[in-house]
Amino acid sequence: MDLNYTEEEIAFRDEVRAFLDEKLPKELSDKVAARDHLGKEDMERWHAILNEKGWLAPNWPKKFGGAEWNAVQKHIFEEETARANAPRIVPFGLSMLAPVLQAFGSKEQQDYYLPRILNGEDWWCQGYSEPGAGSDLASLKTRAVRDGDHYIVNGQKTWTTLGQYANKIFCLVRTDPDVKQQEGISFLLIDMDTPGIEVRPIILLDGVHEVNEVFFDDVKVPVENLVGEENKGWTYAKYLLTHERTNIAGVGYSQAGLESVKRIARAERANGKPLIENPQFAARLANVEIDLMAMSTSNMRIISKAAAGQAPGVESSMLKVKGTIIRQEINDLARRAVGPYAMPFPSETVEGDNDPIGPDYAAPVSAAYFNNRKLSIFGGSNEIQRGIIAKVKMGG
Amino acid sequence: MNFDLTEERQMLQDTLRRYLSDKYDTETRNKIIDSEEGMSAEIWAELAELGVIGALFTEEQGGFGGFGFDVSTVFEELGRAGVVEPFLDTAVLGGGLIARLGDDSQKELFEEVIAGSLHLALAHGEPVSRYDLSYVESTAKANGDEIVLNGRKSVVVNAEAAGQLIVSARESGDAADQDGISLFLVPADTAGLTMRGYPLFAGGRAAEVTLDEVKIPASARLGEAGKGFAALSDVIAVADVALAAEALGAMDTAVELTRDYLTQRKQFGRPIGSFQALAHRYSDLLIEMEQARSAVINAAGHLETADAARQNASTRNLIGRVGRLVAEESIQMHGGIAMTKEYELAHIAKRIVMCDHRFGDIDYHLERFIELSAA
């Protein structure tokens, strides 16, 4: 047992740090630190910087232009980028679709789409959920009917994150309604410019346009946009969900969040003393930090296993649940720390007025607290994860 | 012992509930939130007409209620509907201070408040005061018949709509002393008073207020020089009852919406409420709601007693804890739909959580409770 990184791992970490020092634009890290909303250009700019270095796709095999890092290296990269307040990599093309294409796509699909994901030509969004199909994803109804060399797609997707920026959407669609639900689903790649597609914004409770509804009305999709075999989409989707669950613990984000709460609590005063010395608040902070220290080691234990080639099982569900609880608790502390200044609505969304109200660290905390309620809802809700854990462990 | 509302209060509750469910639906309310004023003058006038403001004051003060249970009855209904109109600020705080301290000519303003024709705001909190009620750095210097105010006031709810601001400023002592704080009625258009307004996260508006050599006549002082703290504590005790009751009403709505959703939403071919993982947590919410209701009764029932401060601290701590649980669990059990701005629960959850940021959060009230229990 050795809790420290090996020499090579430390060298790698230093390389990542040096790269971030040199190449991460301050405008971007400032925005991330202040939890300002990143525009499409901001995210594309960071992607391009990473791509130039060959680090945009840490989990892709080298032959597709990826870094092909092992689990420990990926973890170090995630931890360091979170700590440096780098924008997060938009996952839809890079870490959700690409692994599916690499495993199940045709040579033509790989050759065409993978480079476009790296160089930013395509912005993908994920079209899984529907109004009636959330946790019960397999009940999805969006229909694709074969008509010559096209599918005709009708139906609706929802909660489509950043669909307003996307020119492509990968969708689960029903191609056979007469078999067991899971066996009639196919995986389709669809151009967002195709006639018959309409994107409508959904404004979330923090006032931000982050997700969308996507409507399909007789949308013609070429047959060559089918990934793998017809009616095998559920298998691919499940494969994708396991990739969606990497970095699920969000240790780096929690560490960055905790540091930021500490900064706030040093600056705020309660009863004439720094808030960080207030016994109630200090105890809350210590409790989360203790949980995070243990989870960080749990995370490393699972990562080491993965690096040694063992596939993580229910552990990733466990990390998802614990990781989101910790992140949400940190968001709660930040809100609590700023006192009455949690009440103003963030000025950024108020037209033409960018000065913070009160201390600059106060502006984003309430929005973050409410927005991050999503963490325990999406990517397989925490209830669904708990169900998986119990089912696996009890052999149900 | 009798836990029924009096006939008058029951009538008030019924009237308010009926009015708000007819006139204050989600869409109307969300439009009000997005409007420039952040409130509806029409709703304000009609609620004043229905007696919402009068019910918050005793007959002696010019109202027809004024007891803890009047305050809790009104605010529970306002909370249930997620009302964003500033009854706490204009009536409980502003009107409450004038009713307690005002001289005959100042009390003329109070009549306008009861009638619904004048808004007030309490400009007390400062950038670093947090929840510390006695922390006032702003100064008031007498200069002959004139008083000159200087300082900064933060998150002054309803400041922009207020015809008059009640400004706290120090005439003597150090920044955290209880002694030496005076209160002044300052017309909003007084030279040297500037504000930067903004919307609030849970609806309504507030402003950062700057006082730069604001000159007012000595007759603008409310009550005695340097003795404002006691009255401030008194109205904030009423505000504690109001906020706890408001949160309770909102929590009731959250739990009801959750029940409806659990029975209507189907996944895996059955109502999600049939999954025990959710059913038990829904039951926990109901169990905690009984605690919350009793806590509000404790606060309202002790408002006129010597134990009011300790009871309030206890109630606001419990309501803060249960409020967070109800807000978060209701959202979680709804899934994605509760994350959308238009959905009723989104607003209700924000109201509940933001109650914990006015006049003390759960930690502040826990400390206060410990202190007062030891005394």
Ligand SMILES: Cc1cc2nc3c(=O)[nH]c(=O)nc-3n(C[C@H](O)[C@H](O)[C@H](O)COP(=O)(O)OP(=O)(O)OC[C@H]3O[C@@H](n4cnc5c(N)ncnc54)[C@H](O)[C@@H]3O)c2cc1C
């Ligand atoms: C901000 C945000 C972004 C999203 N982005 C995307 C995206 O880009 N693409 C996409 O396809 N989807 C996206 N989603 C959708 C997300 O995956 C779904 O919200 C999620 O699957 C839950 O579905 P639901 O919201 O319909 O809730 P439901 O499935 O209706 O769940 C409601 C409640 O019931 C519980 N529940 C359901 N089934 C069970 C059970 N068997 N046992 C116990 N409890 C149960 C849930 O845990 C939850 O608490 C996003 C969602 C959000 C909020």
Ligand SMILES: Cc1cc2nc3c(=O)[nH]c(=O)nc-3n(C[C@H](O)[C@H](O)[C@H](O)COP(=O)(O)OP(=O)(O)OC[C@H]3O[C@@H](n4cnc5c(N)ncnc54)[C@H](O)[C@@H]3O)c2cc1C
């Ligand atoms: C000290 C003591 C005194 C008692 N006195 C009396 C008495 O005076 N008279 C009398 O009649 N009985 C008495 N009991 C018995 C008591 O009522 C039973 O223990 C109780 O009904 C639980 O049954 P069980 O122990 O067989 O556990 P089980 O019913 O086997 O339960 C095991 C676990 O499963 C859970 N569980 C069971 N069903 C469900 C479900 N549908 N959903 C979710 N969880 C479930 C239980 O909560 C428990 O955690 C007593 C028990 C004890 C320990």
